[in-house]
Amino acid sequence: MKIIVNAEPLEVSAQTLSEAIDELGFDSPAIATAINGVFVPRSVRDTKRLTEGDRLEILAPMQGG
Incomplete structure (x- = not known):
């Protein structure tokens, strides 16, 4: 299915x-x-269903400073 992940x-x-x-x-x-x-x-990721065209954002912490 086609989705958008982090604007891509x-x-x-x-x-x-x-x-x-x-x-x-x-x-x-x-x-x-x-x-x-x-x-x-996190507790509902296993059951959260995706549908065509969903916009998914996945953010990871960044290190540095």
């Missing part, structure tokens, strides 16, 4: 948010996620 259109086979995170290679345990501008807590 992508094609994924994932059906859930958790599957999309794995498929896209985000392996850090410390990420924040949102679908269509709505925060999605």
